[in-house]
Amino acid sequence: MNMEAPTPFPAAHRAFEEVSFDRRELGVILRLYGQMVAAGEWRDYGISCLRDLAVFCVFRRTAENPLYRIEKRPKLRARQGIYAVVGMDGQVLRRGHDLAAVLRVLEKKLIRPVEG
Numbered sequence: 001m002n003m004e005a006p007t008p009f010p011a012a013h014r015a016f017e018e019v020s021f022d023r024r025e026l027g028v029i030l031r032l033y034g035q036m037v038a039a040g041e042w043r044d045y046g047i048s049c050l051r052d053l054a055v056f057c058v059f060r061r062t063a064e065n066p067l068y069r070i071e072k073r074p075k076l077r078a079r080q081g082i083y084a085v086v087g088m089d090g091q092v093l094r095r096g097h098d099l100a101a102v103l104r105v106l107e108k109k110l111i112r113p114v115e116g
């Protein structure tokens with residue numbers, strides 16, 4: 001009886017690696033999320049990790065479309081920037097290389113005039 005080693009799967013069939021947010025990035029995002037929940041602006045979120053991008057979606061209500069999408073696209077690192085905030089209508093509100101700086105566009109939503 002002749003024993004042969006098993007044939008390995010070709011590289012094309014290997015599972016793809018997903019893009020995801022790391023612990024530091026999630027800390028920055030969840031800090032803003034907590035502030036917006038405390039202000040009554042946001043109520044739910046969802047995270048998707050795909051082949052080309054990772055997305056953190058923010059919802060006012062669970063059954064609605066997301067108010068904002070915070071996207072991480074590593075392929076854009078050398079060009080416009082790895083991070084982007086996209087509005088409900090698909091318009092890119094801000095794009096850049098620094099996540100905290102990109103999220104400042106959403107922090108402006110917290111600033112409201114005080115009624116006296």
